[in-house]
Amino acid sequence: MEATTASKLFRFSMIYNWIFQPRGPETGEIFLHQRRVFIFPTRYGFFFAFSLLGFLASSINYDLSLGFVLTFFLGAAGLVAMLHTFRNQLHLYLKPLKAEPVFAGSEASFDLLLENRKGYERAAIWLKTVDAETVTDIAPYQSVNVTLTAPAVKRGWLTLPRITVETRYPLGLLRSWSYWQPDLPCLVYPKPAPTGMRFPDAPEGSGEGAPTGPGAEDFAGLREHQVTDSPRHIAWKNAILAMETGMPLLVKHFHGAASSEVVLDYDTLPPAMDMEQRLSLLTRWVLDADALKFTYALKLQETVLGPAGGDPQRLSCLRALALFGVAP
Amino acid sequence: MPQFFRMTRESLTSDRQAQSLPAGRTAILTLLMALVPVLGPHVAHLPAWCSAFAALMFAWRGYITWREVKRPTPLPKTWLLMVLLVITLAATLYTHRTLFGRDAGVTFLTILVSLKLLETRTKRDIVVAISLSYFLILTNFFYSQSIAVAALMLVALVLITSALIAANRDADAMPFMRQTRLAGVVILQAFPMMLVLFVLFPRVPGPLWGLPADANAGVTGLSDNMSPGMITSLSLSDGIAFRVTFNGAEPRPADLYWRGPVLSAFDGRNWRIQLPDPKRPSRFEPGGATFDYSVTLEPSSRPWIFALEMPTKLPADAHLTPDLQPVVDKPITSRRRYDAQSAPQYKSVATETQEDLAPYLALPEGSNPRTRNLMAGWLFQGRGPAQIVDMALNYFRTEEFFYTLEPPLLDNNPIDQFLFISKRGFCEHYSSAFVVMMRSAGIPARVVTGYQGGEINPVDGVFTVRQSDAHAWAEVWLRGRGWTRVDPTAAVSPARISFGMHGALPQRFAPPLITRFTGAWSAAWLDRVRFDWEALSNRWNQLVLNYSPDRQRETLERLGMKTPDWRDMAIAMVTGVGLICLAVTGWMLRTVREHDPVERAWRAFCKRLARAGAPREPSEGPLDYARRAAGQLRTGTADTPGAIEAAAAAYAALRYGPKPDKVRVRQFTQLVRNFQI
Known part of the structure; x- marks a missing residue:
């Protein structure tokens, strides 16, 4: 009875956790099993469903038997598209490859491998982070290297923000997506100071007869x-x-x-x-x-x-x- | 909670970004191709300027898309498209006098799609154009739902879906054939679900809102009045009026009088329905054999149906007017099937008083004087009514009367002109003249319109009655016998009644090819093809087009559902769709479940090595892992380390090398199976 906002929030966050099972950074190859692939209609999906109601109303009003056939064909195609979209992403293998160190102030590049071990093509697979996005097709039994960038602001370890792997193919009525945070830290060196600062003087007596330069100094x-x-x-x-x-x-x-x-x-x-x-x-x-x-x-x-x-x-x-x- | 919302919101904003990608070339070209079958049948009823405009716009867009490959080609400026829109809208308004209704709506949609294509830049634009195209498919069914149109629209459906797939190839385009095959697969997989939905979706009797005035425009058929030339024009139409299946015996061809509007009011030129007042119905007693039959009536927008003379049983919402015309409560706006029973050997019963019969004697003052004089002469000779009927028929037979589809035009006093001057006419001329003659002689008479005859299809035994079978005959009231049918046309052209209209007409009036082959033209195989096709069309009409709420109930009862209401249907529908969805899922994900043999063998191999003490690290590649495991494992023979590395090398070659062939895959699985540790 006295459900406070806090307890409501808690319950919903339990639901959220149960649905999405946040995992944090993951090492090694990731396999997108069924529990990791989510699916939800897109804006166009909702619009499509809504327009089918219009089709249905016209068919009833004008008593168009073939209008019913068309409406039901499109509705059923929407359901079939759900399976196609889901399958387009299901059982994809994701692997972090490498992230070369960069200096602060530049862009860090994260190389990732997407592997398709199935006999069908996976098309229009998007990888998105807050900073970058890229889209690729993967032919049957092939893998594809993709690179995501992130701004390297601070020195130290830069972790790639959580990636959303998503696809709307083939009909764009539904979007299926998975979350993936690869454990692929990128080392960020400090930003080099502008040139022109003098080298410090070498401490005295530390010399051991190193080869001298052409200037004899x-x-x-x-x-x-x-x-x-x-x-x-x-x-x-x-x-x-x-x-x-x-x-x-x-x-x-x-x-x-x-x-x-x-x-x-x-x-x-x-x-x-x-x-x-x-x-x-x-x-x-x-x-x-x-x-x-x-x-x-x-x-x-x-x-x-x-x-x-x-x-x-x-x-x-x-x-x-x-x-x-x-x-x- | 906020996170949950964020998920949904993110899902939708993410869509918005994807929608702003540029529209793909393949998608535009595929949609242009799809619009050909979609708009093709519309050309027949679109205003010519609109068809030309659409063709021009498609060609323009096609040209831009083609040229874009070589150099950037801008789309027309928005102001130009706005000007075009305003002009075409004005033209629509001018042509149709409205922007609403069926015809104007289709014109408007066609313009909209044409202009939308010329401003299609992003994925969102092309998706809007695709949605409009899907709706344009639906508009075709306002005009025709024949098998041919259905087949064409199926092609259009696959092509538009193919365009939608092309629009969603966010990375690279796909060859047209493969993309269209995928669209075909989607539609094919949707087919069983569509079927379940079609059969089980609870049908509501329409219309939901008022039909626009032009919903059934252009439907031909008998009307509630008859003027010279009206049935003649119907006779040239091969449109189907209705189809009949007799349950049991069929009546003789000469008894096939399908009764329709009974016309008793005459203004000197036109005949109209006029119900007698007070309403004392004409009576008859069924006699002889009765025939049961089902009629499938094409929509006529008229509140009457047709039945053999004289109907003894009619559907629940139908009744006979006092003139014995079968009528229904509401106009027939959609194809309708009903059962009826008739007794062709009926006996009329004469119960009418002089007062009841007065309307059937009325003639306009002073019209057709020569006819009146002729009849006055016959009366003067002291002939009784039955004799006068015979004399009139004899008059038609002995004078030089011709049965023709090209009667001369008649102006004032058309009956006089017909009877004494032109002597050429069609059934409406004969029946009209005959009834005027009778009334002039003081014999109550009326015109009955309907259809006569019909053609039986030997393939399925269905009678087809066409508009060209439209006919008009007469009824006279004789003392002691009541209303009696007299067909003056039969006096002139007996073949019309015995062999149908086409036996009676000269060859050059045979309506278009395929629909009719008579006499020397007739080829047996062509007849055969025509009958097969008509039988198929009839099945199509019965099973698909005529699937009304009543038929749905019948069908479901036959399938074993007892008195199904909408709840039962909804439950069955959801269950059916669910089961099919599961089946399609199973079929589609079968490739997902059966792991690729290489992968399965490799996993088993790793498991075996793990049991022997060298589990694989998640980040380890196959070659690194094999090297480490080979060094680490102390069990097995001297060959073991070599065998491990060989297996890993083979796996890596199969996995990352070129597409493996079956032989190499089998070699690998055998190698791994034989591996001992």
Whole structure:
């Protein structure tokens, strides 16, 4: 008798849970069994049913036997279409493939595999998230790769929002759909700071006689180009980018002091910078150092990576930067 | 709760997005093709300008769609379409004098579909055009529900459904033939459900609202008046008036007088129904054999039916007027079947007083003086009524009278002109002249219209009575005998009564090919084809078109339902549709249930490896898994690791490689079955 709004809500959420059985992120291949495929008429489906009432009324009024035949044919075709739509989606195999790491501020791409292990074609299968949608046909016994994108706003792990797999084929009278949240996290690196920040000075006495560059001095970072700079010192690798983006041309900046390695240290950055700014700057330096094929070390408080160079060093540094302070 | 609502709302907004996709080329071309059979039969009754307009619009849209492949071709501007709409609406109003009703409605719908096609940009637009086209199928049945139209509309139904499928191919188009085959499959699967719904859906006697005035326009048949030339025009129509099945013996051809409107009021030119007042009915006593029969009457929009002279039993809502014309309470607006009984050897009973008979002697003042003079002469000779009847018939026989479908036009005093000058006429001329002659001689007489004869179909024994069998004869009242039938046409052309109208007419009046083959034209096989076709049409009419509430009750009772009411029908209908739905589901999902043999063998293989201690991780591919399992398992022979990897490699090849053939699938299942661990 005293059913409060809260208890009503609870009951309905029980119903909701019972119908849709929310699952959360799922690993591995998913099989759309009958319990996962829902079906409901579309707007056009309702309109179609309503117009059939008009057909029926005309048939009765004008005593058109063949009008009845037509009306019942269309009504029965609607029921048959329900089975076709349901079957179009039923027993589809869904598999997360990969999501390549991206920098914050760009689009993350999630590669997914849809596999049809049946002898009939599945047409017009939609995959939708809040951010993106795509549609594909899958031939009998074939699989199709689809890519869904999502904006990578923040560094850390980006999970793809829940996907709605849906179809209205063949007649568009009904929509069948399934929910799928693949456990396919995408690593988002911090957004690299703009170019032009000076490399930090290498701590003294850390040098161990690393090979010296052509300038007989040690590389210490990049700064903006000035007219008096020797063309030899221009950072040509960055120059193309600089010309395209209109950013200042950079020159390699050399220190007289002998320092063989660069240490990129979170703690030595100016105290005015907050954590995200520091990580952003460090990301930029890691990319620059890698572009110049340097050996460098990254110090993130107690974590020290390197000194080393090359892809493995870059990737582990970027990963550490992406996940710094992120709960595992 | 909010989540539940969100689900439904999401479902519907998601539709809206899908609806704004561009309309597919295939869908537009398929719909254009579908509209040919839909509108084809309409050309016969659409105004010519409308057919031409629709053809032009379809050609335009077809051209745009064809040209679009090479370069972007814009659709016409909206203002242009609006101008076209206004012009065509004005033309509709001008042609039909209304925008409502059957004919104007069809014209309007045709214009709407034509213009909609030219502004079809999105999926929503094409779906609207498709829905209108489905309705256009229905409008065809206002005009004809013949087998041929039904077959054509079935083709149209499949094609429009094919267009709807094409419209829903959101990703890639499908070849036309495959898409149309799928539409055919959908319609075929819908067929059994349609049948159950057709038989069991509780029928309500129509109409629900008033029929527009033109609902039965163009229906030909006998009317409540007769003027010279009226039956002549009917005689050229091969339209069917009604069909008759005799339950038992059939009467002689000469007794086949199907009684219809009895006309007793004459204005000098036209005959009309006029009921005598006070209403003393003409009486008769049935004599001789009676015949039972069922009549299937085509709609005539008239409140009367036809029965053999003289009916002794009629359906419940029918009765005989005082003039012995069988009438019903409401106009016959749809094909109707009824049972009746007649006694052709009836005896009239003379109970009328002089006063009752006065209306049957009335003639307009001063009309047809020569006829009056002739009759006055006969009376002067002192002849009795029976003799005068014989003299009149003899007059027709001996003077140069001709039975013809091309009588000359008659103006003032048409009876005089006919009797003394032209002497050429059709049954209405003879009966009309005869009745005027009788009345001039003081013998009560009236004109009876109806049909005479009919053609029996040897295939199913059904008599078909056509409009061309329309006939008019006379009845005279004789003392002691009452109302007696006299057929003056028989005096001129006895063949008309014995062999039907076509035995009586010169060859060139034989109506169009197929419907009639007489004399030298007649070819046995053609007759055979014609009779078979008519028998089929009759079955079609009986089973499909005439499925009225009464017939539904009869049919269901024959199927074993005792006094079915709408509740029983609804229950049976839902059960039937449910069962068929289940059967179709089973048939469609059979491919889903029978797992593909490769998949089944692989799963069994994985299960066996799992039992041996190496279960498969959900994210593991077959090759990785086999490599791990081969390294991990310590049981089995030395060949086991190799066998595992071979099985996995074969599985991967079958699964991800090109479409596997049967031999390789069997090899794989055998390999897995023989695997021991």
